[in-house]
Amino acid sequence: MSAKTMLVTGGSRGIGAAIARLGAAAGWHVAVNYASNEEAAARVVDDIISTGGEAFAIRGDVGEEADVIAMFEAVDARFGRLDGLVNNAGVVDRKARLDEMSVERLTRMMRINVIGTALCAREAVRRMSTSHGGAGGAIVNISSIAAVLGAPGEYIDYAASKGAVDTLTVGLAREVAAEGIRVNAVRPGIIDTEIHASGGQPDRVAAMRGLVPMKREGTAEEVARAALWLLSDEASYSTGAILTTSGGR
Ligand code: NAP
16 A cells, blocks of 8 residues: 655645654655745755655745645646645744734734635545545644734734634534544644744744743644644544643643
8 A cells, every 4th residue: 555645735834844853753745835935845855865764845925725725736747645734834823912913914914814725624634535536634733822822912813723723623524524534623822933033023932931931932843743743643532632832831
């Protein structure tokens, strides 16, 4: 039988890259999606192939329906099956209060983090659901502890987008539970990646570390291990679960 395959959105850097690498090490064939950093995606793919795995990179903005459709068609063409989807692609924005936020900012946040997650999950369900002739599968959404904390004064738009991801996880899990698909989420806390610099706060990890009960940030690999477990058959009776990986925060 051919190997199981997964698509990791935003698999070029940070948590997504760790999931892609760890997934490949566990025997999955991996489609590595990225938005614009082709070099970073190529590095992940090269690392996987050089260690005997199978992977390819695919550009696409998860918030654009045409890109998402093309991305899943590329996975169909290359792998001929889809067993796992990790909805990891996500963005933050500059630190701001709601009364300072433009509609363009709010729209971008929801388009990438919420609509992107929903569109990719839709394409996965169309392929995996036994009611569509599929063989089942697993979806893991990457949420954030911000969904619970609200991120006041920093980015409540981001927090709200992750709240929507949590609700989408629970609802979709129940919607497709009898069709062979499990849908779960990982809810990371402060993780050491480039996302903080992309939001204009390169020192955010150091500044927040003291607020974490474990008194340290998490690594992308620590989040990846949680995601891989939820994707795997080891989690066969878990659906609609949200696994918090935040050092106790
Ligand atoms: P990151 O280091 O900034 O990496 C983001 C990844 O997403 C990159 O691969 C990027 O591609 C991709 N991406 C961005 N916008 C995209 C789009 N529109 N379409 C497709 N791909 C897109 O971020 P990270 O810290 O690993 O975060 C990954 C996920 O974890 C996000 O959903 C984030 O909200 C969540 N999270 C992170 C933390 C944390 O502290 N780091 C905490 C909680 C939750 P390019 O390389 O092409 O730019």
